[in-house]
Amino acid sequence: MAEYDLYCFAQSGNAYRAALMLNLIGADWRPLFVDFFGKGVQRTPEYRENINEMGEVPVLVHGAKKLTQSGVILTYLAERSKKFLPRGDDERLEALRWIIFDNQKVNGFLGPYRFLRNFAKPAGHPAVLEFLKGRIDNNLAIVDKRLAGRAYILGPEPTIADLSLVAYLYYPAEEFGFDIAAERKNIAAWLDRIRALPGWAHPYDLMPGHPLPK
Numbered sequence: 337m338a339e340y341d342l343y344c345f346a347q348s349g350n351a352y353r354a355a356l357m358l359n360l361i362g363a364d365w366r367p368l369f370v371d372f373f374g375k376g377v378q379r380t381p382e383y384r385e386n387i388n389e390m391g392e393v394p395v396l397v398h399g400a401k402k403l404t405q406s407g408v409i410l411t412y413l414a415e416r417s418k419k420f421l422p423r424g425d426d427e428r429l430e431a432l433r434w435i436i437f438d439n440q441k442v443n444g445f446l447g448p449y450r451f452l453r454n455f456a457k458p459a460g461h462p463a464v465l466e467f468l469k470g471r472i473d474n475n476l477a478i479v480d481k482r483l484a485g486r487a488y489i490l491g492p493e494p495t496i497a498d499l500s501l502v503a504y505l506y507y508p509a510e511e512f513g514f515d516i517a518a519e520r521k522n523i524a525a526w527l528d529r530i531r532a533l534p535g536w537a538h539p540y541d542l543m544p545g546h547p548l549p550k
């Protein structure tokens with residue numbers, strides 16, 4: 337038995353936020369594989385009844401507590417561990433602001449784009465991909481600008497805002513068809529800084545299910 341169980345799968349950047357946080361704080365945790373692509377477990381009535389009524393991954397189980405939404409999970413783990421915790425009321429709200437922006441507009445577009453391009457059968461319609469790509473470019477530019485002259489999103493120290501925003505950003509460029517860091521030097525340097533934190537691991541090494549069966 338581990339202290340924390342995390343329902344997740346390797347291709348999920350949404351789950352990666354929680355898995356990375358658990359690893360970086362040195363938590364005793366284990367991944368519980370959700371067969372998202374094969375059996376579509378997240379869509380079953382059992383999953384919605386017993387695990388997450390929203391039909392989503394990730395889900396964190398800690399004793400009698402079951403938490404969903406990566407932003408909630410990050411907040412819970414930061415408050416318990418006192419690591420990656422925004423300091424004071426202003427920083428707490430600032431972190432929340434970036435986590436919501438990320439969930440809706442950065443990784444909130446990047447995740448579906450990668451899914452439609454890479455995993456969906458049939459693949460997404462070109463017009464949909466083009467719309468999403470436009471939003472992604474705009475929003476990654478906002479993050480890149482924010483990181484100009486800052487080591488991390490809130491300032492000199494990494495917080496849960498950073499761990500939310502990296503969700504899909506370490507997956508291979510081939511999966512997107514463009515290189516996220518190549519033309520955004522502030523994002524590239526920030527990703528390197530996070531990669532250097534003790535306990536960092538790539539999503540494909542941290543969560544089960546990669547590679548997908550043919």
Ligand SMILES: N[C@@H](CCC(=O)N[C@@H](CS)C(=O)NCC(=O)O)C(=O)O
Binds near residue numbers: 347392393404
């Ligand atoms: N805002 C949520 C997003 C979770 C999410 O969309 N997870 C995907 C897997 S990467 C999922 O379970 N999708 C199922 C669905 O939307 O039906 C979070 O950050 O936890």
